[in-house]
Amino acid sequence: MSSENGGPRADGGGGAEGAPPEQLALIRESVRKAGTPRAKPRTWRGAALAERLPVARVLVDKGVLHLDRYFDYAVPAELDEQAQPGVRVRVRFGAGRHRVREGRREGGGLIDGFLIERLAESDYSGPLAALAQVVSPEPVLDEELLRLARAVADRYAGSLADVLQLAVPPRSARAERRPSPAALPSPEAPDPGSWTRYEQGGAFLRTLADGGAPRAVWHALPGPRWSEELARAVAATLASGRGALVVVPDGRAAARVDAALTDLLGKGHHALLTADAGPEKRYAQWLAVRRGSVRAVVGTRAAMFAPVRNLGLVAIWDDGDDSHSEQHAPQPHARDVLLLRATLDRCAFLLGGFACTVEAAQLVESGWARPLIAGREQIRRSAPLVRTVGDEDLARDEAARAARLPTLAWQTAREGLRHGPVLVQVPRRGYAPRMACDRCRAPARCPHCSGPLQGQEAGLPRCGWCGRAEGGWHCPECGGFRLRAQVVGARRTAEELGRAFPAVPVRTSGREHVLDTVPDTPALVVSTPGAEPVAEGGYAAALLLDGWAMLVRPDLRAGEDALRRWIAAGALVRPQGEGGTVVVVAEPTLRPVQALVRWDPVGHALRELSERAELGFPPVSRMAAVSGTAEAVAEFLAAVRLPSDAEVLGPVPVPSAAPGGPRRPGSPPPGEHWERALVRVPPGSGSALASALKTAQAARMARGSGEAARVRVRIDPPDIG
Structure with missing residues (x-):
């Protein structure tokens, strides 16, 4: 070199x-x-x-x-x-x-x-x-990891040092002095088990066990068997004498795959890499992998760089989850890092989930990967019955009206509680709901600062920005004077359901306290998306409330994300043959709702992919976001040597964070005014775009541009709404 x-x-x-x-x-x-x-x-x-x-x-x-x-x-x-x-x-x-x-x-x-x-x-x-x-x-840094880190840095217009900060964990001297365990012999190839439910499932496992490198997008059937199926794919790879890596979105999912692998192979064949283990233990596990003592890894986002020897399989579960997107520079996505690893190491690739992202559909449509799916009859036997109800259908009895449930949802919950727990998914956390006009649903804003009005447990609604109470509000759109909750949070919903079902225990799962499992006894389990606990034996029913709130977000992925969250909750419900029922409160004619009713996330993703191809949206095109002050963005765009086929969209203002509220990555601090431009290139020009942006950013840094003149560059921004 x-x-x-x-x-x-x-x-x-x-x-x-x-x-x-x-x-x-x-x-x-x-x-x-x-x-x-x-x-x-x-x-x-x-x-x-x-x-x-x-x-x-x-x-x-x-x-x-x-x-x-x-x-x-x-x-x-x-x-x-x-x-x-x-x-x-x-x-x-x-x-x-x-x-x-x-x-x-x-x-x-x-x-x-x-x-x-x-x-x-x-x-x-x-x-x-x-x-x-x-x-x-x-x-701690071998040639394979260095090659991967350089490829990630180049793809995301970042620095190699930043990528290695993500790839190599902080040192622990005590962990280095501790000897790693001896490597265990390769296990026998497992039987296919529940992989036989999929049309090519058995063949996929046999190819792994024979040392092949198949690439598949796996649309998992509802139910709890997905972790066992992932474990069998890992075991088949180990049987061929190679290593395996599985990346999941959170510690709960990692614990399920960890338990499935332990049940299948026993202890010592794999390492669990999650933040919950603590720095020293995690580094010791990482060292055991790098030294070759352990040949399989299960972990969360940071595990995407795990230095597995003789890598034979990389797998990712639920690639649409936000947790797979790294927030530290250069902000890589675990799916794309594993795609790079599969290409560089010429190993097998498995992308699995209950839902299907547009990126997953593109892998199949391009021919890079093959679909791993079950037949329609098998899907119908495994999925719950899905029923829809428009949000305008108000409950007709007093108890249902108090609980904010349409009649169908009320009846489904009452029937489900006779046989087991009932899941209630609400799209927001917390107690104080955002308010909207009861007539036209325009968001209610403070007349003094235009901040969002929030309902209180008692008393007048207050502004979420300036804190002023507002007793004389009227809608500037339609003149209405009545307010309604845009979305009622988990705590408020739990209280209302407790009053409607006074003899039934109500449990909540959300940011402050996430439940892992609940027993197979009658109970109402109120959860935010992604925090749904697993019910022993499955839920008898699920209510998906305020579905419209998830669909009206000004985001390119709003429909895809809503469907993914609904299907994830529905997958925890018993099959239709066992009485499992899901009620979604959303307009029945909308495409994501229809895809849920048919349990057809693949068809939804393919239609989304087709529309994005016509409009030139990702993932068909590659896109980068350039944000900063108006002067800095204009100067940067004037200096950068973009590819000839690049198209600049904008700039447009970027909303500031609310005072005291959380600041999203890429958004300006409170009080600052930023703009954002999107740069789009067609397929084949993504590397040229990343190189041009990186060179221009490096030139600005070499000149010593001040903080006020800095711009933020992000390749493949998750939010381009």
Whole structure:
């Protein structure tokens, strides 16, 4: 890995591996220092250097784009044995603070980094600074992980250092000193089990066990068997002598796959990588995987980079879940990282879920993956009965009216409680609901600051921004004076249901307290989407309330996301043959509602994909969001050299976060005014777009643009509504 564009530097060692020409031009323009080429450094401040391969190429832990390359350092003789490729090191590094005195480089602060490789000589002109310290002799960065991290950085217009921050967990000295367990022999290939319910399920497992690399999009049948089916896919891969990696959206799902694998293979065959384990235990598990002691991994988002040896299968469950999208730079999505791994390592790929994202449908439509589906008769036997009711159908009896339930939902809940628990899904958390006009449903806003009005447990509605009470509100759209709750939160719904069903226990599951399971006894379980507990034996019924609120979001994915959340809840309900019923409160003619009634997420995704192809929306096109102040965005767009087929949409204002409220990634702080532009390119130009944006951003950073002039660039933004 020689550096062809090396040059004197003032902010590190030397070398410029992989730096774009535009970055090098800026650097050479701003840093002009004479240096005498030295092929082999021999001493540093009188100390001897390593005789063999005395140059270390280092990636410094500076997540800024204009420093996204390697730097050369001299290797002192005392560090020769420990300074091996892949270890963590500390080096002296500080922009503008180095000075050459008597052939020696001094100054700069110590910073962490990774030693990439050892070289016999450097192409850097000038004396090299020496490695200050080898933090640990444990090699944590191998060629495969480095190759993957570079591919992710390039795809998302980010820096390699930022990706490695996500890929390599923080060090724990005690975990490194602890020996990893001995690797267990490969298990026998499992029988297909419930995979026989799918048309090609048995063949998929046999191909894995034979060492093949099938690529499939798996539309799982409702019910609890999905975790066992994932475990069998992992076991089949292990039987071929290869490793496997499964990424799930949360710790609850990881625990289910963990239990299924333990039941199938026993302990010791896999590692569980989740944040719940704590830093030391998680790092010890990660080391066991890197050292080859464990060949299978189950984990949440960060596990997408797990250094599994001889990788044979990568799998992701429920790729539409928001948890799979990393919020730290460069904000990669687990699905895309695993797609890169499947391509780079030529291994099998499995994308599974009850629902189907548009990205999953595109993988099948393009021919890259094959569908793993069950026949329609099998789907009908496994799915619950789904019934719809319009939100305008108010309950006709007093108890139903008090509980905010249409008559059909009330009757379904009452019947279901005779046989087991009933799930009630509400789309928002909390107690105070947002308010809207009862006649036209226009959002109710404060006349003083235009903030949202929120209902209170008692008293007048208040503004969620300025806190003022509003007793004389009237609708500016239709002149109405009556308010209604746009969405009633889980706590409020639980209280209302408790009054409507006084003899039935009511349990809630949400952000503050998420239940994992509930017993198979009559109870009302009120949950927000994604927090639904599993009922032993399945729920007797499920009520999906305020469905319209999930569909009216100004978001390209509103329909897809609503259907995914409804199907996830419906999959916890008993099959129709056992009396399982789902009632969704939403307009029956809407496409996502009809897809739920037919239990046809694949058809819905294919129609969405077709429409997006006509409109040029992702994932058919590649898109990037550029946000910041109006001046910064305009300057950035004027400077960036976009591909010739790129199209710029906007800029448009970005809504600010409410005072005291949560700030979404990519949104401005309260009081600041930002704009956002979308840059769209057709298929095949995504890499060129990412490279152009990265180069322009690096140039701005090299010039020292201030905080006010910064722009945020995100490739494939999840929200382009």
